[in-house]
Amino acid sequence: xxxxxxxxxxxxxxxxxxxxxxxxxxxxxxxxxxxxxxxxxxxxxxxxxxxxxxxxxxxxxxxxxxxxxxxxxxxxxxxxxxxxxxxxxxxxxxxxxxxxxxxxxxxxxxxxxxxxxxxxxxxxxxxxxxxxxxxxxxxxxxxxxxxxxxx
Numbered sequence: 664x665x666x667x668x669x670x671x672x673x674x675x676x677x678x679x680x681x682x683x684x685x686x687x688x689x690x691x692x693x694x695x696x697x698x699x700x701x702x703x704x705x706x707x708x709x710x711x712x713x714x715x716x717x718x719x720x721x722x723x724x725x726x727x728x729x730x731x732x733x734x735x736x737x738x739x740x741x742x743x744x745x746x747x748x749x750x751x752x753x754x755x756x757x758x759x760x761x762x763x764x765x766x767x768x769x770x771x772x773x774x775x776x777x778x779x780x781x782x783x784x785x786x787x788x789x790x791x792x793x794x795x796x797x798x799x800x801x802x803x804x805x806x807x808x809x810x811x812x813x814x
Contacts, residue, residue: 674773675766675769675770675773678765678766678769678773678776678777678781679748679749679750679762679766681781681784681785681788682749682751682762682765682766682780682781682784683749683750683751683752683762684751684788685784685787685788686787687755687757687758689783689784689787690758690761690762690780690784691757691758691761693779693780693783693784694761694764694765694780696779697779697780700764701741701742701743701764701767701768702741702742703739703740703741703742703764703767704739704740705737705738705739705760706738706739706740706746707736707737707738708735708736708737708738708756708759708760709735709736709737709749709756709757709759709760709763710735710736710737710756711733711734711735711754711756712733712734712736713731713732713733713734714731714732714734715728715730715731716728716729716730716731716732717729732752733752733753733754734750734751734752734753735749735750735751735752735753735754735755735756735758735759736748736749736750736759737749737756737759737760737762737763738763739760739763739764739767740767741764741767741768741771743771745767745768745770745771746767747762747763747764747765747766747767747768747769747770748762748763748766749761749762749763749764749765749766750762765780769781
């Protein structure tokens with residue numbers, strides 16, 4: 664069951680999801696183009712840790728521990744007071760810090776961050792997904808069974 668506050672956080676969660684899966688180079692390029700970078704102080708990290716990855720047999724069975732994955736995280740406070748948090752898989756500390764700064768900026772000026780950073784990353788992800796789907800479709804093999812009339 665979702666509460667009213669969880670529904671209010673959905674746009675921010677969607678932005679953080681996009682930032683977390685974005686290629687590091689693309690994120691860095693978009694961040695380099697951001698004109699008004701805020702002053703910020705590190706609240707936590709950036710640091711690397713481990714998280715337990717869980718799975719479910721058949722997608723709906725009982726959960727089980729699949730293994731561990733490295734995660735980078737950072738928290739920052741920008742000069743205007745907003746606190747941003749950044750998480751990403753792997754050991755990319757710079758990416759986690761940039762995600763945290765962008766998260767804090769998103770809280771202050773969501774429309775600009777959405778237009779200049781989030782939307783281009785979402786389009787990049789969409790194009791990448793379509794390319795992977797096309798590559799997979801090109802390897803599809805249609806099997807068929809010929810039925811003899813001797814039965």
